[in-house]
Amino acid sequence: MSVTSTVPLEAELARLIVEALHLETAPEEIDPEAPLFNEGLGLDSIDALEIALAISRRYGFQLRSDDERNHRIFASLRALAAHVEKHRTR
DSSP states (O other): OOOOTTHHHHHHHHHHHHHHHTOSSOGGGSOTTSBSBTTSSOBOHHHHHHHHHHHHHHHSOOOOTTOTTHHHHTSBHHHHHHHHHHHOOO
16 A cells, blocks of 8 residues: 555544544544445535535635535545645645
8 A cells, every 4th residue: 555645634634524523433443445425434415514614614625515526525535635635725
């Protein structure tokens, strides 16, 4: 497994998700490649909105609910980190 530049961001996003959603899961227990929704963390569309809002506040860009790429962006922690890294303004 290769370590990418998004690994520290993955850990940061895991903490952000746990805090924003008040999860009882520890951030380090979130598998970066596991699905965030359904069988993975079991998140739903309301959770996605909460995550998008937290990301907007922290990283300075909007995740739009009508973006047809959302299923790929939110596929996993790793996918989300890659998207944030590419679009963040802070």
